[in-house]
């Protein structure tokens with residue numbers, strides 16, 4: 159009998175339960191999952207990252223003696239935003255005052271429209287956006303809903319704002335709203351965006367544009383690893399990350415008793431793990447799901463991957479020797495361009511169509527000589543393919559046209575390439591008309607794949623996989639934690 163006991167003790171000592179986890183992607187969702195797992199005693203964790211850096215769509219780069227963000231920039235909302243909640247007592251956020259200072263509207267013929275009037279229309283447009291995002295009775299596309307409400311108000315004539323208005327202005331403001339939504343939701347067309355599914359998303363309450371000042375969004379990783387606020391609590395996630403490891407295949411077998419997944423990388427290396435957390439973007443899933451997973455993913459998940467939206471957005475940073483946008487005594491937050499039809503034709507003929515995707519040029523918190531542009535719409539590919547020189551020339555051409563004066567060239571320009579980069583293939587997810595019509599969505603995207611014993615072998619995290627705040631960094635944290643919790647709960 160003693161022999162048997164001894165053998166059992168020996169087995170349990172050497173064969174500690176295999177709780178190995180491989181996380182694919184070191185963006186905010188992968189990083190969050192790793193943090194939670196390590197904190198709970200799961201030491202056999204590896205993060206495989208295709209890029210040569212940590213962070214994913216949080217890409218903070220040094221600039222001057224501070225940092226700027228090529229990807230996520232603002233903490234959107236406060237109450238209910240897990241990022242704000244874990245940081246705000248220890249970090250003094252700044253703000254971009256989009257809600258406090260009216261935008262400066264400019265006409266493409268170099269004149270300023272009646273700002274008061276334009277601001278009133280602009281306010282109405284934001285109210286319509288809000289109505290659609292919070293309503294529950296809408297069907298059809300965001301664009302159709304917007305146009306219906308907007309045209310109704312204009313035609314009704316009972317709105318004092320729209321009474322006796324120049325139809326050119328009415329049209330330009332509608333187009334401005336479309337450009338704003340194109341950028342906000344990273345879409346090509348607001349007719350692709352489902353009004354009904356937009357209304358299901360939630361908005362964390364409080365200020366929407368909290369900034370990391372000159373420190374950049376990367377600061378969030380120090381909070382997730384608990385280096386902040388108390389360095390003695392630091393969880394070493396970085397040493398678990400292997401960079402330049404592009405995963406090309408994940409082989410799993412839900413019927414195998416030993417059920418380890420085999421992960422193969424582009425450099426030929428292979429890894430095994432009991433659980434795999436997959437975090438790359440929906441764009442990567444759309445393009446590569448067939449070659450990435452063996453066997454193929456379940457039908458409903460594939461349908462959701464194909465039909466749910468993943469769009470593109472871009473940014474431009476321009477730094478000047480001094481600001482030309484601040485005029486004596488005039489508060490400034492953003493320029494918004496109003497294109498007259500004739501000038502739109504000119505811009506297309508001159509191969510500058512990408513410029514029609516710019517929703518606004520706005521100030522950058524704590525960089526007084528910098529202007530930043532945000533872009534959405536159908537021309538991001540053209541934007542990304544354009545040389546730096548062309549982007550600078552086109553921007554200066556537009557500024558001079560809209561402001562009606564000659565201006566000095568910028569001393570620096572930085573632009574993004576999220577759509578072209580194979581590890582992202584876009585910016586963030588959006589609820590599409592196609593997904594609404596097919597009745598598939600975030601639930602199908604996010605569902606884990608279990609072994610026959612009911613335990614998850616393949617888990618999905620990432621900012622597209624959250625029903626509450628899809629597309630946002632805080633969704634990334636939430637889904638990373640959720641995947642980690644799902645694994646932790648198996649062993650409890």
Ligand SMILES: Cc1cc2nc3c(=O)[nH]c(=O)nc-3n(C[C@H](O)[C@H](O)[C@H](O)COP(=O)(O)OP(=O)(O)OC[C@H]3O[C@@H](n4cnc5c(N)ncnc54)[C@H](O)[C@@H]3O)c2cc1C
Nearest residue numbers: 183185186187208214215230231232405438620621629631
């Ligand atoms: C221009 C822009 C502006 C934005 N602005 C905001 C904002 O202001 N506020 C906000 O909250 N959110 C914003 N977002 C959205 C936010 O950045 C993302 O939703 C979030 O960072 C996504 O995190 P993630 O971990 O889910 O995915 P990712 O950050 O994409 O992480 C996935 C990781 O997987 C890696 N990967 C991909 N393929 C492979 C592979 N085959 N093998 C191994 N690794 C792979 C990628 O390199 C990446 O590092 C913005 C995004 C963009 C692009």
Ligand SMILES: *[C@@H]1O[C@H](CO)[C@@H](O)[C@H](O)[C@H]1NC(C)=O
Nearest residue numbers: 265267268269324326327498
């Ligand atoms: C510019 O366009 C606006 C809107 O159509 C018009 O009211 C204004 O007269 C134009 N100004 C010039 C100088 O062309």
Ligand SMILES: *[C@@H]1O[C@H](CO)[C@@H](O)[C@H](O)[C@H]1NC(C)=O
Nearest residue numbers: 309310311313314315316317
């Ligand atoms: C016009 O607006 C008024 C006031 O908001 C409203 O009572 C009326 O029903 C509207 N009419 C139409 C045709 O929408």
